[in-house]
Amino acid sequence: MTDKPGKPLILIIDDEEALRDGCSQVLEKAGYAVLTAEQGIEGIKLAREHLPDMAFIDLKMPNISGMEIIEILSRDIPNIVLVMITGFATIVSAVEAMQKGAYDYLPKPFNPDQLRALAKRGLDHRNLKIETKKLREEKDLMERNFITFVSHEMRSPLVVIRQYIEALNEIAGDRFDKDVKEIIDRCRKRIQNLEEMVKHWLDISRIEDGTFAQQKVCLSLDSIISLSVEEMTPVCRKRGISLETNISQKLPQIIGDAESLVRVLTNIIGNATKYTPEGGKITVTCQHDEYYINVSIADTGMGISPDKLSLIFEPFFRCGGKNEKHSGSGLGLTFCKKIMESHKGCIAVSSKEGEGTTFLLTFPSQIDPERKFSGTIS
Amino acid sequence: MTIKKKILLIDDDKDFLFATKLILEKGSYEVFMAEDGKTGVEMWKSVNPDLAIIDMMMETWGEGFEVLNKIRATDTGKETPLFMLSAVDLQGPYNSFEPPPEFPKVNKVLQKPIKADDLLNYIAKALGSK
Numbered sequence: 102m103t104d105k106p107g108k109p110l111i112l113i114i115d116d117e118e119a120l121r122d123g124c125s126q127v128l129e130k131a132g133y134a135v136l137t138a139e140q141g142i143e144g145i146k147l148a149r150e151h152l153p154d155m156a157f158i159d160l161k162m163p164n165i166s167g168m169e170i171i172e173i174l175s176r177d178i179p180n181i182v183l184v185m186i187t188g189f190a191t192i193v194s195a196v197e198a199m200q201k202g203a204y205d206y207l208p209k210p211f212n213p214d215q216l217r218a219l220a221k222r223g224l225d226h227r228n229l230k231i232e233t234k235k236l237r238e239e240k241d242l243m244e245r246n247f248i249t250f251v252s253h254e255m256r257s258p259l260v261v262i263r264q265y266i267e268a269l270n271e272i273a274g275d276r277f278d279k280d281v282k283e284i285i286d287r288c289r290k291r292i293q294n295l296e297e298m299v300k301h302w303l304d305i306s307r308i309e310d311g312t313f314a315q316q317k318v319c320l321s322l323d324s325i326i327s328l329s330v331e332e333m334t335p336v337c338r339k340r341g342i343s344l345e346t347n348i349s350q351k352l353p354q355i356i357g358d359a360e361s362l363v364r365v366l367t368n369i370i371g372n373a374t375k376y377t378p379e380g381g382k383i384t385v386t387c388q389h390d391e392y393y394i395n396v397s398i399a400d401t402g403m404g405i406s407p408d409k410l411s412l413i414f415e416p417f418f419r420c421g422g423k424n425e426k427h428s429g430s431g432l433g434l435t436f437c438k439k440i441m442e443s444h445k446g447c448i449a450v451s452s453k454e455g456e457g458t459t460f461l462l463t464f465p466s467q468i469d470p471e472r473k474f475s476g477t478i479s
Numbered sequence: 480m481t482i483k484k485k486i487l488l489i490d491d492d493k494d495f496l497f498a499t500k501l502i503l504e505k506g507s508y509e510v511f512m513a514e515d516g517k518t519g520v521e522m523w524k525s526v527n528p529d530l531a532i533i534d535m536m537m538e539t540w541g542e543g544f545e546v547l548n549k550i551r552a553t554d555t556g557k558e559t560p561l562f563m564l565s566a567v568d569l570q571g572p573y574n575s576f577e578p579p580p581e582f583p584k585v586n587k588v589l590q591k592p593i594k595a596d597d598l599l600n601y602i603a604k605a606l607g608s609k
Contacts, residue, residue: 253536257492263592264498271502271595 114144141165175202315358329366377402489519551583
């Protein structure tokens, strides 16, 4: 049997010897390599071994039926083109076969021209399908690289400007008077914000196209909260705000990426510190019921007006407008929302002007405590 | 007069080279600059610096590592402190770039931009312990 590369390989599964021989002759003459099998099991074995490009399968055979073979081959052999050979009386089953993944059907009796034509059409279809798939993959890769490329290209000049500012301060800092120093520092901060924005934009694009690196493991939210609170405590202390936690006992575990969840919490706590006056309080509470775990971050800050509240998760939306002194990247909460969505959770906000704002993170509790100890340990 | 220590900077961004050179000169180092990996390796051999700072992401994403390998393979490059520079957080497509296990030792990986004080401190430390 010929199995040369370059020659398309066709498998024929039929219990009629005359039909197998006839088809083999016609197809080999037409320049194809041909394999034949008398019955289903043997055919599937051959297909798994040789990965044919196309297969003609008789519907009516003893033991395993053509329909089952089609199901198995379309699942097991990538890009295989399957054709059902069938008598006139069973067109209904041929249609069913096509629904199960067959490309077409060939009614008996057929002549060599019909067989050749269908083989050619089927293989053309296969090539086109493979080509399309390849192009789509290339396009996806280009899009992904584009985001990285653009962000790298955008960050490079910003990085250089900040490096120049460092150099400027280093070589002449002691000669600058207070105003000059302040101007330089303001420039540095604005550049840093812009850099931050590019970074967040890149993160959000990555979450959207699925390339954001997350390591989802079984974890408990109390450790995430502790880490975040630890990270934010110095900022709060500096601003004279107290940061408290209130975590209920025995939290169910969730499946999540620790690093991005800590970023969500520090982002929200960081926002709270910007809008909470000295002497204020930020409270992180974590409670759960049978189905959900809720983490709330409540501050005693200035609050957000109702008309702005609905826009708060939109990219580049800023509560305080453009001249806000606490301006960040404008993408922090968009990032939080995307991360929560990637954890099958959600984020909500409620606020009262003059009293404070509360963010609520809701996670589905993914592990049933009843089954936690009976399942397999991976 | 004491002899100034020599530092080789390898980076494909002229401005970054210039800005960093100013900082290093303020720290009383003699600075040599190369704008690509090949020149960098050649200068390494001719200048024989006390320390080199190499950008990770030149031309191709791996070029910085190649330069590092070549420098570590020279007689003088075995013990000399080498710093790597990076401006990207190593995520997404960059994540796939894993240095091989026999990866030559990097003394420090610095994130761009680098604070002048930090840079000078790291260098002083690396050169002091030599």
